[in-house]
Amino acid sequence: MGNQLAGHARRLVPQTLVVAVLAGGAGxxxxxxxTVRLTVDGRVRTVHTLAADVDGVxxxxxxxxxxxxxxxxxxxHPLHDGDTVAVRYGRPLTLTLDGRQQRVWTTGTTVxxxxxxxGVRADGAFLDASRGAAIGRHGLVxxxxxxxRVTVVADGRAHIVRTHAMTVRGAVADAGLLxxxxxxxxPGAGAFPQDGLxxxxxxxxxxxxxxxxxxxxxxxxxxxxxxxxxTTVVDVAGRAGLRELRYDVRTVDGxxxxxxxxxxxxxRAPVAEVRRVGTGRPARSPRPRVTSGTSRASAASPGLDWxxxxxxxxxxxxxxxxxxxxxxxxYQFDVRTWRGLGGRGLPQNAGPAEQTxxxxxxxxxRGTAPWPVCGRHLLR
Numbered sequence: 001m002g003n004q005l006a007g008h009a010r011r012l013v014p015q016t017l018v019v020a021v022l023a024g025g026a027g028x029x030x031x032x033x034x035t036v037r038l039t040v041d042g043r044v045r046t047v048h049t050l051a052a053d054v055d056g057v058x059x060x061x062x063x064x065x066x067x068x069x070x071x072x073x074x075x076x077h078p079l080h081d082g083d084t085v086a087v088r089y090g091r092p093l094t095l096t097l098d099g100r101q102q103r104v105w106t107t108g109t110t111v112x113x114x115x116x117x118x119g120v121r122a123d124g125a126f127l128d129a130s131r132g133a134a135i136g137r138h139g140l141v142x143x144x145x146x147x148x149r150v151t152v153v154a155d156g157r158a159h160i161v162r163t164h165a166m167t168v169r170g171a172v173a174d175a176g177l178l179x180x181x182x183x184x185x186x187p188g189a190g191a192f193p194q195d196g197l198x199x200x201x202x203x204x205x206x207x208x209x210x211x212x213x214x215x216x217x218x219x220x221x222x223x224x225x226x227x228x229x230x231t232t233v234v235d236v237a238g239r240a241g242l243r244e245l246r247y248d249v250r251t252v253d254g255x256x257x258x259x260x261x262x263x264x265x266x267x268r269a270p271v272a273e274v275r276r277v278g279t280g281r282p283a284r285s286p287r288p289r290v291t292s293g294t295s296r297a298s299a300a301s302p303g304l305d306w307x308x309x310x311x312x313x314x315x316x317x318x319x320x321x322x323x324x325x326x327x328x329x330x331y332q333f334d335v336r337t338w339r340g341l342g343g344r345g346l347p348q349n350a351g352p353a354e355q356t357x358x359x360x361x362x363x364x365x366r367g368t369a370p371w372p373v374c375g376r377h378l379l380r
Contacts, residue, residue, distance in 0.1 A: 034081040041089055041109055053079050063087060068105040092139035095120075098146055099166050099192065109135055111142060121146055126164045150193045152177060154201035168193050172201060182206065205251050208262075215241030217270035227278025232321045233348060234328070238273025241266055273325075304363070304378050306356055312374030318352045331359040337370070 036057055038047050051057040055075045058065065065071055068090025073083075088107035093114055095102055108114035112131040115122045122131070124147035129140070145164040152159045152175040159175040169189040172179060179185070182204040193199070217238035227233060246263040249256055307316070310330040314320045321328040328348030329338075333355075338347040341358040350358075368375025 032081060034079060034083070036079065036082075037084040039084065039086040041087070049079070051079055053077060054085055057085060058087070066090065068092075070107050089137055091135045091137060093118075093135065094139070094141040096143040098144070106135070111135065111140070114140075114142075115144070120144060123147070124162070146195075148193055148195040148197070150175075150195075150197050150199060152199045152201060155203065163193065165193055167191065168197075168199055171197075172199060177201065180204070202252050203254075207249050207251070209247045209249050209259075211245045211247065212267075213243050213245065215243050215266060215268075215270045217241065217272055219273045219275060221275050221277050223279045224276040225278075225280045227276060227319060228280050228317065229278050230315075231278035231317055231319050233276045233278075233319050234273065234321055234325060234346065235276060236271070236274035237325075239271040241270030242268040275321075278319075304360075306359065306378065308377035309359075309371060309374055310356075312377045313371065318350075318355060319348045321348055330355045331362075331371070333358065337362065 032050070034049050034051070036047050036049055038045055038057070038061065040063065047057065047061060049057045049060055051060055053075070054071065054073055054077045057079060058071070058075065065075070065087060070086075070088045070090070072086045079085075090105045090107055091109075091114075093104050093106050095104055095118070097120060104118060106114040106117050108117045110131070111127065111129050111133045112122070114135060115131075122144065126145040126147075128143040133140075145166065147162050147164055150161055150163055150171045152161060152172050154172075154175075154177050159177065161171060161175040163171045163174040165171040165174055167189060168185055168187055168191045169179065171193040172185060172189075179189070179201070180203065184202045184204060186200045186202070187197070217240055219238060224233070244263075244265055244267050245261055248260045248262050250258045250260075310316050313332045314330050316330070318330045319328075322332060327334055328346055329350065330352060331347075333341075333343070333347035335346060338358065341361050343350060343354070343358050347355060347358070362370055363378070368378055371378070
């Protein structure tokens with residue numbers, strides 16, 4: 001019965017007051033008993049405290065906070081009955097975002113909350129942990145690859161792709177394109193594909209081509225005092241050689257951009273031309289004479305001035321060769337015409353009489369046409 005009375009007496013004492021007698025009994029003070037709502041990392045509990053400020057209730061509840069933790073209201077803030085005190089612990093997060101690693105602190109208790117707090121755009125992103133995964137006080141290691149929109153221009157077309165790739169090469173592959181061993185990309189294949197990036201692929205090919213070109217022959221000249229000065233006799237006709245060149249032709253998107261000779265070889269050697277150059281005194285060419293009965297052509301052309309024609313064509317020199325090396329002799333035959341008239345060898349190597357006979361045969365069939373400039377002298 002005594003215990004019941006004592007309990008009843010205690011209930012009669014107001015629970016919101018505690019009277020303390022100051023030293024010496026000089027006076028007393030009253031401390032309020034407060035009801036506080038305490039939230040720690042989202043977990044809510046109600047506590048009764050005599051603490052005057054936020055620091056006091058945290059100490060009373062054995063809650064230690066550090067520099068990365070958040071307390072609201074601030075630790076020194078006065079505490080009133082019915083207040084709410086929230087504590088969120090900081091958590092270390094080793095975050096690799098699109099290949100770049102950093103250490104950050106977050107008060108988010110899940111991966112999704114941490115990413116929101118850090119402002120990381122996670123829509124469509126690739127994460128190596130679930131968005132709902134909890135982050136403990138010890139922290140978390142997290143890798144995030146955001147989704148980016150990249151345009152790849154190749155083969156005359158634009159390919160738009162959404163990719164998590166960490167390199168331009170990976171973005172090109174995500175676009176369904178293959179890079180050849182010589183193809184180039186801009187930006188470089190190892191660059192990071194930012195959102196909105198435009199990538200250009202250049203198709204590079206190397207093919208081989210072959211070309212043949214002539215090799216000039218050299219001219220060997222021998223001084224010959226037995227020939228009159230200004231006279232040239234070709235003993236060996238020159239012939240150009242042949243060279244084969246093999247090229248590497250580099251094309252970019254089908255357009256040739258560079259060529260490089262990879263092999264050069266002579267498939268036919270040139271033949272040097274050998275000439276005798278007269279150094280003797282100029283000799284007056286004897287007037288060609290046509291004897292009767294030499295040929296039907298000579299008999300058929302009486303009254304023609306073959307000497308005048310020879311003087312106009314060759315200066316009357318039977319062994320002369322024109323500067324081009326094509327025409328020779330008194331009447332400047334070319335080799336084909338000379339041989340068509342029955343001549344052998346080169347016309348400039350034949351005697352004056354034989355040259356005149358061949359010229360008369362030519363006149364009998366073609367008139368003065370073979371000598372368009374000097375033919376008029378023949379008819380004087």
